[in-house]
Amino acid sequence: MENGNSQERRNVIRVGTRKSQLARIQTDSVVEMLTNKFPEAHFEIVAMSTTGDKILDTALSKIGEKSLFTKELENALERNEVDLVVHSLKDLPTSLPPGFTIGAVCKRESPYDAVVFHPKNAEKSLESLPTNSTIGTSSLRRAAQLKKHFPHLQFKDIRGNLNTRLKKLDEHDDFSAIILAAAGLRRMGWENRIDQVLSPEQCLYAVGQGALAVEVRAKDQDILNMVSALLDPQTVLRCIAERAFMKRLEGGCSVPVAVSTSIEDSQLYLTGAVYSLDGSDCLKETMQRTVVFPHEDVEGPNDDCQHVGITALGVPRRALEAADYLGTELADLLLSRGAKEILTVARQLNDAR
16 A cells, blocks of 8 residues: 555544453554554554443353444444454454445464363363363353363353453362463463363364454545555455355354364365254364466455455455355355254254253
């Protein structure tokens, strides 16, 4: 992007974020990247609490709200109180409200899940924990997969930000271990708390996990052009495939849907799965598509076309379409094999809990 006069006319660019320490660290990292690329701009961070931050006594999967961690931020964006918002991509629904778009998906941190053990279990693994040990997680996706792999363990909801959950683990005997996103622990500087990283064979990760998204007003071309300088093409393609998969399945935090993606030798690989709540029923498949086309200019425009809420300026349209189609195609395959029935039962059972 060129440093044009239109951008210089903006005195202050306001950046919306949640108030949690992790959200602030993530937002600070995005602002730092933008400042390095656009030193003439001045950024002001506007922090606010969201519904998900306020309701801490109910499992996420039970609240029934798709925009738990985003609605208040998007309201501020709509009212022009902020110019862009930094999110964890996995918090963003696959369909955004009209007038908004994800203008950048930054290079992904580790998408994997991590196990943090109670100090008394510091030398153990999930495999070696005593029978009926209690594992804390607020994710149906994690619980469903781990119940299948570790049937000797029990799983219990745990809510709160990272600081709160680690305090609950360390200072009480309610949990033998908790499962957290490795990316969050690393961003907080707490990598030393990671005792075990779960492989995709043990636990496929959440759609968009480990990636930061920058949401903007779709018609605010100046800001869209600016934030697009932060997007990572490979992360964008992987996350579009993941989000298209979940969108077609009509999945969310109230049902166990999981993914894993990689790009190797021009091929985008997507593994996707759906689970029953107890993990006993599972449909899992892997598909691939070509996403590198030698005759297409990688730096060319893509006509501002959105794919599952993402506008990826500078990424070839054919690659974006291939990623989108891959996610949809894999979801259709699982639906043809009974995925809808598994997810419907899971949703009903979760609502009844």
